[in-house]
Amino acid sequence: MKKNLLVAQSGGPSAAINATLCGVVEMxxxxxxxxxxxxxxxxxMGLLSERLVELNELLAEADARQLLCQTPSSVLGSCRxxxxxxxxxxxxxxKVIAVLRKYNIGYFVFIGGGDSMDTVxxxxxxxxxxxxxxxxxxxxxxxxxxxxGTDHAPGFGSxxxxxxxxxxxxxxxxxxxxLPSITIVEIMGHDAGWLTAAAALARINEDDAPDLIYLCEKxxxxxxxxxxxxxxxxxxxxxIVAVSEGLRDENGVRIVDILQExxxxxxxxxxxxxxxQGLEEIVRQEIGCKVRGIELNLMQRCAxxxxxxxxxxxxxxxxxxxxxxxxxxxxxEMVCLRRVANEPYETEIFLVPVEEILGRSKxxxxxxxxxxGNDITKEMMDYLLPLIQGELPCTYxxxxxxxxxxxxxx
Amino acid sequence: MKKNLLVAQSGGPSAAINATLCGVVEMxxxxxxxxxxxxxxxxxMGLLSERLVELNELLAEADARQLLCQTPSSVLGSCRxxxxxxxxxxxxxxKVIAVLRKYNIGYFVFIGGGDSMDTVxxxxxxxxxxxxxxxxxxxxxxxxxxxxGTDHAPGFGSxxxxxxxxxxxxxxxxxxxxLPSITIVEIMGHDAGWLTAAAALARINEDDAPDLIYLCEKxxxxxxxxxxxxxxxxxxxxxIVAVSEGLRDENGVRIVDILQExxxxxxxxxxxxxxxQGLEEIVRQEIGCKVRGIELNLMQRCAxxxxxxxxxxxxxxxxxxxxxxxxxxxxxEMVCLRRVANEPYETEIFLVPVEEILGRSKxxxxxxxxxxGNDITKEMMDYLLPLIQGELPCTYxxxxxxxxxxxxxx
Numbered sequence: 171m172k173k174n175l176l177v178a179q180s181g182g183p184s185a186a187i188n189a190t191l192c193g194v195v196e197m198x199x200x201x202x203x204x205x206x207x208x209x210x211x212x213x214x215m216g217l218l219s220e221r222l223v224e225l226n227e228l229l230a231e232a233d234a235r236q237l238l239c240q241t242p243s244s245v246l247g248s249c250r251x252x253x254x255x256x257x258x259x260x261x262x263x264x265k266v267i268a269v270l271r272k273y274n275i276g277y278f279v280f281i282g283g284g285d286s287m288d289t290v291x292x293x294x295x296x297x298x299x300x301x302x303x304x305x306x307x308x309x310x311x312x313x314x315x316x317x318x319g320t321d322h323a324p325g326f327g328s329x330x331x332x333x334x335x336x337x338x339x340x341x342x343x344x345x346x347x348x349l350p351s352i353t354i355v356e357i358m359g360h361d362a363g364w365l366t367a368a369a370a371l372a373r374i375n376e377d378d379a380p381d382l383i384y385l386c387e388k389x390x391x392x393x394x395x396x397x398x399x400x401x402x403x404x405x406x407x408x409x410i411v412a413v414s415e416g417l418r419d420e421n422g423v424r425i426v427d428i429l430q431e432x433x434x435x436x437x438x439x440x441x442x443x444x445x446x447q448g449l450e451e452i453v454r455q456e457i458g459c460k461v462r463g464i465e466l467n468l469m470q471r472c473a474x475x476x477x478x479x480x481x482x483x484x485x486x487x488x489x490x491x492x493x494x495x496x497x498x499x500x501x502x503e504m505v506c507l508r509r510v511a512n513e514p515y516e517t518e519i520f521l522v523p524v525e526e527i528l529g530r531s532k533x534x535x536x537x538x539x540x541x542x543g544n545d546i547t548k549e550m551m552d553y554l555l556p557l558i559q560g561e562l563p564c565t566y567x568x569x570x571x572x573x574x575x576x577x578x579x580x
Numbered sequence: 581m582k583k584n585l586l587v588a589q590s591g592g593p594s595a596a597i598n599a600t601l602c603g604v605v606e607m608x609x610x611x612x613x614x615x616x617x618x619x620x621x622x623x624x625m626g627l628l629s630e631r632l633v634e635l636n637e638l639l640a641e642a643d644a645r646q647l648l649c650q651t652p653s654s655v656l657g658s659c660r661x662x663x664x665x666x667x668x669x670x671x672x673x674x675k676v677i678a679v680l681r682k683y684n685i686g687y688f689v690f691i692g693g694g695d696s697m698d699t700v701x702x703x704x705x706x707x708x709x710x711x712x713x714x715x716x717x718x719x720x721x722x723x724x725x726x727x728x729g730t731d732h733a734p735g736f737g738s739x740x741x742x743x744x745x746x747x748x749x750x751x752x753x754x755x756x757x758x759l760p761s762i763t764i765v766e767i768m769g770h771d772a773g774w775l776t777a778a779a780a781l782a783r784i785n786e787d788d789a790p791d792l793i794y795l796c797e798k799x800x801x802x803x804x805x806x807x808x809x810x811x812x813x814x815x816x817x818x819x820i821v822a823v824s825e826g827l828r829d830e831n832g833v834r835i836v837d838i839l840q841e842x843x844x845x846x847x848x849x850x851x852x853x854x855x856x857q858g859l860e861e862i863v864r865q866e867i868g869c870k871v872r873g874i875e876l877n878l879m880q881r882c883a884x885x886x887x888x889x890x891x892x893x894x895x896x897x898x899x900x901x902x903x904x905x906x907x908x909x910x911x912x913e914m915v916c917l918r919r920v921a922n923e924p925y926e927t928e929i930f931l932v933p934v935e936e937i938l939g940r941s942k943x944x945x946x947x948x949x950x951x952x953g954n955d956i957t958k959e960m961m962d963y964l965l966p967l968i969q970g971e972l973p974c975t976y977x978x979x980x981x982x983x984x985x986x987x988x989x990x
Binding site: 183212215241242243244245247248249250331334335336338339340342343344345346347348353371372374375376377443447462464465466467468469471472473474475476478555558559560561564566567568569570571572573575 | 652653750763857872970979
C-alpha cells in the first residue's frame, strides 16, 4: 500500500531551505511508493496542532518549484520548539504519532539545524520503541555552518556569497574619499566564525577588503584590535574590518558585554548595541577618524536574489536523497555532504546517525586562522570558494524578485 | 585643433555614477573633435593637485566599460569640497584653470549632486568672465533623488530596486515564526523620503511588507507610530515598518534627537543610535514583543550586483549627452531627464542652468503620501515602478562580481 510523505522546516531562515523542500517534493512526485506529499506549518508545533498542507498540486509545475528555490526563508514556516524526552511528556509524542497515522505518513523529512536533528532522533527512537512504521530522516540547514557531520550545510554557501559580494561592494564605496576611514562590519555567528571568514572572498577579484578579519574561534583583545587598525592605517587610507558577532576575550567573556561595561564606566551611560556599533564607539574615541559600524543583519541570510547556484543545487539534492533514504527504510539519520575533491569540486551524500552530531558545534579549525588572529589562511579560502560558485537565475516581475507563497490558512 | 575632455565624479557613492562616467568616455572615444579623455581623481581636490589619469586606453575595450558599469561607487574617487566664491579665493580658480589649460581641456563633465553643480556653475561663470574657452556641463547623481530639475537622478533607481528587493526578502524572513514580531528598517534620506517610499515596491509581487511607511515629508509622532503598529498587529503577526532616517516631529525636531533624550530621561542613560535602533527600544518598552531594528546602510547605495537596468542605461546616456553638449558649446548647465510617458516608459534629455537648481531640495509631494502619513499612494508607485525595471547583467568571476579599478597612483 502506498504511503504519504511529510516534510517540515525548522530553525532560522536561510536562502536554501526551500530548495531542500523542493528536493523532497520532487522525490515525492517521482516515486511510485508515495501517494500524497504533505508539508506541515511551523515545524513540530504545527504537527501538534495538525496544520498540514498538501503540496502535490501546489508544486506540480516546474515553474512553481523554480520560484520556491528562489524564495528565502521557510515557506512552511518554522518554530524553535524542542521535544522533551518522551518519558517526561509522552502526550506530545502520542499526539504527533496520532497525526502522522491519521495522514498515513510513512516517511518524514525534517529540514533544520541541531535542534531539528534532536527532534529527528527522539521521534525516530520513539517510533522504533513503539513499533510504528514511520521513517524519519533529517536534512541539514544552517547559515552558520556549525552543524557537525556534514562538510558544510545548505544555506551557508549563499550567505557566504552574499557576504563576499557585499564586502567587494563596500570596498568600492569606502575607498572613494581621500580621507582616512575605518569601517567595521558585523557578521552573524555566535559560536562559529565560518560566515565572518567568508568576507575574505571579496579579495578574489582584487577588491581591497577586508583588511582585518576576527573570528570567534580565537580570543579577541580590544587593545590588539586597535593596534592592528593603527598598523593598517600606516599602509592605507580606508581600513575595512570583519568581526563575528560572537567574539569573546581570553576568559570567554563576550566582547559586546565588555564594550557595554566600558562605555558605562567611561561615559557614564550604557550603550545598547551590537559589537560593530560598540567597537565603532571605541575606535572613535581611541583613533578619532571617520568610523562606521555596519550590521549585515537579516540580509545575509535571506538575499536569495544573489544565491549560490552550488548551494541551491546541493540543498535540493540533499532534500531529494533524504526522502529517498526514508523510503528505503532509513530512520533517525541525517543526510550529509562529503567533499570528495576541490578541483573540480565534487561531493557525495552519506548518512550519519543524528546522535553523533547532537550537542556539538563545528568550529573553524584554528590552523585556518593566521597566527596574529586577524585573518584567515589559504586553507580556509580553498574550503570556501567552491561553495559560492555559480549564480542562481532569479525570475523578476515588475523589477522585483518573485517568491512562492503557500495559500493562507483558512 | 582637437581638444581634450575631462571628467570628474563627486559627492556620495551610488551604483550608477560609473555608468555616467562610461557614457562620457564613450562619447569622447566616438567624437572626432576630442583627442584625449582625462579623469581627475577625487573631484575638484584632485584638480587642484593635478591628479589626472588618461582614460582612452584604460577604457578602450567594451569589456572594460561593461565592468565599469557594474562597479559601484566612484572609480575616480570623490570629495566633499565646495569652491569658495572666486572673489574670496581666486587662487583656487587660477590653479584649476592653469591645470585645465596645461592639459588642453576644452570640455569638462562634472558628475555629482547639488554641491557638484555649485562647482559647475562657479567654474563656468569664471571661465566666461575671464574668456577661457572651456565648457563645463553637469551630470546628475544622487541616490536620495532630491536634485531639482530632473525627473529623477541616476543612482536612485538602483537603490530603489535594492530596497524593494530587500523588503520582499525581509518579508519572507520575518513571517517565518508563529510569534508576533515587529521589524523596523531605516532607509537613507535626511531631507527627502524617496528611497523610503521605494520599500513599497516589495508589494508588487505580493510579498507581505512593508505594513507602514513613514517619510520625512510629513511630521512624525511616536505616539501615532505606536498606535499604527498596535492596529496592524490586530490584523497580522509580523509587522514590518520602513522609516526615513531624517524623520522629524511637527516642530521640525529630529526624531533621533527626541529618542535619545527620552531614553536618557526614562533609563538614566543615553542611547547612541540611528532611528531604527531608537524606535526599536521604544517599541520594546511600550509593546514588548520581539522587535528588530535594521539599517540598510551602505548596501542600499552600492549593491551594483542588483542594479536597475533602466537606471544604468539612463546614467550612461546622461553622461554621453553631457559630453556631447559640452562639445556643442553648452556650459554652466546640467543635463536632466524629463518623463514623457509612463506606459511605455519614455524619457528625454534636456538642459537646465545650474543656478536654477542650487540650494533647492526636491521633496516627495505630500499628495503622494496617504492622509494618515503612514503609507504612500498609487501616484508614488506609478512614479517609482519604471525606474527599477530590468536587471543589469553582472559578470562574476570565482563566484564574486568583478569590478573595474584604476591603476594605483605612483
